[in-house]
Amino acid sequence: MKSHRRELWMELPSRRGFVNITPEIARTVAESGIRDGLCLINAMHITASVFINDDEGGLHLDYEIWLEQLAPHEPISQYKHNLTGEDNADAHLKRQIMGREVVVAVTDGRLDLGPWEQVFYGEFDGRRRKRVLIKIIGE
Amino acid sequence: MKSHRRELWMELPSRRGFVNITPEIARTVAESGIRDGLCLINAMHITASVFINDDEGGLHLDYEIWLEQLAPHEPISQYKHNLTGEDNADAHLKRQIMGREVVVAVTDGRLDLGPWEQVFYGEFDGRRRKRVLIKIIGE
Amino acid sequence: MKSHRRELWMELPSRRGFVNITPEIARTVAESGIRDGLCLINAMHITASVFINDDEGGLHLDYEIWLEQLAPHEPISQYKHNLTGEDNADAHLKRQIMGREVVVAVTDGRLDLGPWEQVFYGEFDGRRRKRVLIKIIGE
Numbered sequence: 001m002k003s004h005r006r007e008l009w010m011e012l013p014s015r016r017g018f019v020n021i022t023p024e025i026a027r028t029v030a031e032s033g034i035r036d037g038l039c040l041i042n043a044m045h046i047t048a049s050v051f052i053n054d055d056e057g058g059l060h061l062d063y064e065i066w067l068e069q070l071a072p073h074e075p076i077s078q079y080k081h082n083l084t085g086e087d088n089a090d091a092h093l094k095r096q097i098m099g100r101e102v103v104v105a106v107t108d109g110r111l112d113l114g115p116w117e118q119v120f121y122g123e124f125d126g127r128r129r130k131r132v133l134i135k136i137i138g139e
Numbered sequence: 140m141k142s143h144r145r146e147l148w149m150e151l152p153s154r155r156g157f158v159n160i161t162p163e164i165a166r167t168v169a170e171s172g173i174r175d176g177l178c179l180i181n182a183m184h185i186t187a188s189v190f191i192n193d194d195e196g197g198l199h200l201d202y203e204i205w206l207e208q209l210a211p212h213e214p215i216s217q218y219k220h221n222l223t224g225e226d227n228a229d230a231h232l233k234r235q236i237m238g239r240e241v242v243v244a245v246t247d248g249r250l251d252l253g254p255w256e257q258v259f260y261g262e263f264d265g266r267r268r269k270r271v272l273i274k275i276i277g278e
Numbered sequence: 279m280k281s282h283r284r285e286l287w288m289e290l291p292s293r294r295g296f297v298n299i300t301p302e303i304a305r306t307v308a309e310s311g312i313r314d315g316l317c318l319i320n321a322m323h324i325t326a327s328v329f330i331n332d333d334e335g336g337l338h339l340d341y342e343i344w345l346e347q348l349a350p351h352e353p354i355s356q357y358k359h360n361l362t363g364e365d366n367a368d369a370h371l372k373r374q375i376m377g378r379e380v381v382v383a384v385t386d387g388r389l390d391l392g393p394w395e396q397v398f399y400g401e402f403d404g405r406r407r408k409r410v411l412i413k414i415i416g417e
Contacts, residue, residue, distance in 0.1 A: 001315075001416065003416070036140075036142040037140075040316060040383055042383075044393075045393075045394065045395075046332050046392070046394050052239050057219075058219030059220040059231055062220050062231070066210065066232055071344065079337075079340045080337070081332075083336055084336060089337060089340050092331055092337055093344055095331075096375055096377070097236065097375065099235070100330050100380065101380065102239065103179050103240060105179055105274035107144055107274070112144075114182075115183075116184065117184075131392065135383035137276075138276060175415070176279075176415055177318060177413065177415055190374065190378075192324045192370055195359060195362065197357070197358030197360075197367075198357075198358070200358045201359050202370075202371070205349065238377065241378065242318050242379060242381055244320075244413035253321070253322025253323050253324070253409065255323070256323075277415060278279045278281075
């Protein structure tokens, strides 16, 4: 069994946003030399997500609006977590909807994705440096 | 390390629905000859889910009603994604709640599930052919 | 390839609650002797979750309030599932938001977690014994 590990650093200029990280992950799989296995991709921070969906700008706006409805950022005082001096309680909630991680099969040395599947980093409390972990195991 | 890969084709006659795919996955694990490892099962399409819950018809109706409350199909014009000519923005949202994938342990050559755990395909934009990927690695 | 399996038994005295199980999982990884691989941690019951977030009491109260808003326990009669004699339909819904499982990388013999990542058991229908499965594969 082989394994390969890489961290991606992310720093978004805005509080929230989505970044397509599929090319970076595909490159990491190629580097690893692993032909068959599983690839875990996870946010290493608890106010961010890694998820798979469509690379379509309108949909990303829909996610932004929908997540604000389900877990609004304001008023900040509605959340107990923000009594700690943080203002990011909503980000911890939004991230549970969108998920921490994805596991993608590796087949014939490539990410085994469906036709429209793209891997995204979802940021809900940006303007700071954060990491994504890529861990591949297989042969 | 061994690996095994299989695709299941799904085609639901309705827009939304849930299908218990546990028997197909159990058969695939048996075919693989893998005794100990991990089994990834994921929707290859971004308006469908694979998730684990109870095989109880009342609960499935509850999921249907609840998901329509959280991310209603209509009015279609409320979603930017539908400006592309699609009418399935709600399906992309519902799938984030229900999830893309599950990872199940394989132990003694079998799916290592709890007493009531069953694996479902969740369709949110049906009436077309879609795939589920099963990838097993182990020994 | 090596594999290691362990079950954790949980029994919460209340209907809902969160328990930090990171120390138990870290100990299990150490016991396994696996230096590099993947660690699956999943609830074996369909009204409970395993998820990763912050060990902060205020945030856990926020989750409790938020999940009750998204999928209220009462009135019990609002859910078809409860016609079976159960009163836990809401727990099946809440668990979909919080998730069934996490997959964590194992690197240098340890859980490869970000600075604030902690693994929690989330109970939504407690006062009974339930299990969490830990399955580690690697080398």
